[in-house]
Amino acid sequence: MVRMGTRSILTTAVLAWSEDARGQAPVPIAEAGVSDARGLSNTMNPAISLVGQVMGSGSSARQDPEGEQDGLGTGLSVPEVELALAGIVDPYFRADVFVAFEDLEGVAVEEAYVTTLALPVLTLRAGKFKAVFGKHNAWHSHLWPFVDGPLVHAALLGEEGLADPGVEAAVLFPTPWFLELTLEALDGSSEKLFASIEPFDLAYVAHLRSLWELGAASTFELGGSGALGQNFRGEATKVAGVDATFRWRPPSRAVYRSLQVQGEYLVARDRPDDPADMGGVVGLVRWQFARRWWAQARHDFLGLPRPSGTDPAQRTTGLVAFVPTEFSVLRLQYSFVQARQAPDFHEVALHLGFLIGSHPAHPY
Amino acid sequence: MRASPILCALATLGIAPAADAALKVITTTTDLADLTRKVGGDRVDVEAICHGDQDPHFVEARPSYMVDLSRADLVVAVGLDLEIGWLPALLQGARNPDINPGRSGFLDASTAIVPIEVPRGQVDRSQGDVHPRGNPHYWLDPENAMRVATAIGDRLARLDPEGADDYRSRTRAYVRRLAAKLAGWRAALLPLAGAKVVSYHRTFNYFLARFDLHAVDYMEPRPGIPPSASHLAQVIGRMKREGVNLVLHENFYEPRASRMVAARADATLVILPTSVGGVRGTGSYIALIDHLVSALTGP
Numbered sequence: 001m002v003r004m005g006t007r008s009i010l011t012t013a014v015l016a017w018s019e020d021a022r023g024q025a026p027v028p029i030a031e032a033g034v035s036d037a038r039g040l041s042n043t044m045n046p047a048i049s050l051v052g053q054v055m056g057s058g059s060s061a062r063q064d065p066e067g068e069q070d071g072l073g074t075g076l077s078v079p080e081v082e083l084a085l086a087g088i089v090d091p092y093f094r095a096d097v098f099v100a101f102e103d104l105e106g107v108a109v110e111e112a113y114v115t116t117l118a119l120p121v122l123t124l125r126a127g128k129f130k131a132v133f134g135k136h137n138a139w140h141s142h143l144w145p146f147v148d149g150p151l152v153h154a155a156l157l158g159e160e161g162l163a164d165p166g167v168e169a170a171v172l173f174p175t176p177w178f179l180e181l182t183l184e185a186l187d188g189s190s191e192k193l194f195a196s197i198e199p200f201d202l203a204y205v206a207h208l209r210s211l212w213e214l215g216a217a218s219t220f221e222l223g224g225s226g227a228l229g230q231n232f233r234g235e236a237t238k239v240a241g242v243d244a245t246f247r248w249r250p251p252s253r254a255v256y257r258s259l260q261v262q263g264e265y266l267v268a269r270d271r272p273d274d275p276a277d278m279g280g281v282v283g284l285v286r287w288q289f290a291r292r293w294w295a296q297a298r299h300d301f302l303g304l305p306r307p308s309g310t311d312p313a314q315r316t317t318g319l320v321a322f323v324p325t326e327f328s329v330l331r332l333q334y335s336f337v338q339a340r341q342a343p344d345f346h347e348v349a350l351h352l353g354f355l356i357g358s359h360p361a362h363p364y
Numbered sequence: 365m366r367a368s369p370i371l372c373a374l375a376t377l378g379i380a381p382a383a384d385a386a387l388k389v390i391t392t393t394t395d396l397a398d399l400t401r402k403v404g405g406d407r408v409d410v411e412a413i414c415h416g417d418q419d420p421h422f423v424e425a426r427p428s429y430m431v432d433l434s435r436a437d438l439v440v441a442v443g444l445d446l447e448i449g450w451l452p453a454l455l456q457g458a459r460n461p462d463i464n465p466g467r468s469g470f471l472d473a474s475t476a477i478v479p480i481e482v483p484r485g486q487v488d489r490s491q492g493d494v495h496p497r498g499n500p501h502y503w504l505d506p507e508n509a510m511r512v513a514t515a516i517g518d519r520l521a522r523l524d525p526e527g528a529d530d531y532r533s534r535t536r537a538y539v540r541r542l543a544a545k546l547a548g549w550r551a552a553l554l555p556l557a558g559a560k561v562v563s564y565h566r567t568f569n570y571f572l573a574r575f576d577l578h579a580v581d582y583m584e585p586r587p588g589i590p591p592s593a594s595h596l597a598q599v600i601g602r603m604k605r606e607g608v609n610l611v612l613h614e615n616f617y618e619p620r621a622s623r624m625v626a627a628r629a630d631a632t633l634v635i636l637p638t639s640v641g642g643v644r645g646t647g648s649y650i651a652l653i654d655h656l657v658s659a660l661t662g663p
Contacts, residue, residue, distance in 0.1 A: 118461040172434055172459050178427040213428045251418035252616050291590055361453040364425050
């Protein structure tokens, strides 16, 4: 039995038509090649890329074989392999799908969405996507500046961040500087945040991003984010965030030097597991001191504010990265972690990231 | 974007310069911007994203560029994957359907020229950052500049039919001027015909081909890979064997490797701009080529 995909149905229909037109000029279908005549063509294939991560890590934290591990753990691992497919659907839409294989076990569709191509001023997206909340939440793990994500994001938004099926509209304002408003409505399903018991309750996210050029080499960016949704206890959880980023890269030495300083502050209220306000901040510096070398530092502080009677959590991280090309990166990271309900510990990781296939641009 | 603080302040106040231009054109490089200004005249308001002294492979896709692109009538790009790391993201963020690839508001200037160094056979990244469709640095050949100027003029005429006669006559005049200058440049570089050179990256190959010079090796062992000591030793050896006494160096790369090789191989090091505005005195395409020619024939 021949399985009929859409393309082969269309080709069969055209072939049938062409046979009806026997006696007229030969139809050029067969000239396109045997595979084309069988309805198999590579020409319109999506762009495919694959990003992989390999890590060796060591931690002085006590390893609990039953419970969740704190931090990166000890051992060799393949934290994630992510397959990205992107293609143009038609003159109106583009589609992007990201499938992640985490720790060689689970398969998760991280994102799967269509984006409009032909609207002025506005971009619409529909599907499952990582919410544009602050800076870190929307990044895929291979784009993270460090091997792991900030403490405050994991605590408030969950390990997977805020990512749900939904719709999004992003408007570029007609201002002389970059000002963009993103509004999203999501079908919340995260226990950490928005998992409503009512079927039609949606979660809403808004993000305003403003970026100014400070000259040929520098930019400064400020963002404000808000998220609101029903949680599984029937109350409204609210999260707010502020982010600021300064970037410097001299044009005539652009491949050799750059500096990035970034901070994000998140605070959540009426969370499902604790109604008390909880917030935290992450600040990081990335200094490129040679064509292929980066030195980075980060500090996380979770507990600003924090529920009474709980301790803050802090982490200080240093990292050195060797970037042979845009397609591979080797990072050595050290963190000193002062966890909330556990003794302090140190962790070290050597992490390799690599990319094959079509090369998507990094978000700025 | 060359962000002059005065222009930014004026823009913030809502005062736009060149408000009577019929078309707003954004080009990726300063070379394309100069060609567009020459054939467009007062009817176009042209700006370039990449600076003249910046490597056009590695421009960052700053959101601020999206703002200008959102208001553009025409985008002119070099193509051949030169801007592939940054332009697609900018075009998507600009939310301006007219300038999307395939529409008349997008011009890939490489469609006007015939690329050289198109790789044959299977290409992969073990060969470095290869451009699978050919060497993209084609604007440094004045004959390609003529072809690109003509293509830009045609596109301007299509987008702004009222100015079509103006664009056509300006294009004809500019091409004639370039042809006359080309004869002069050929004559000036005749003493160097047949000479072998080395350069840092493959940036000058179209220019060299036009004037019968030949790059026999590069400081980069492969495109996009920085020089290694062993590779540079090979380059020095080759220069001595083949009598290469000219080292060309693009001004946005660090010159240490080229300096060392020129010293060891007893050759002359010439640090060159690759685009309009790359150094002072190269404010136009013709000035840029004048500068390259005089730097090569100079003292």
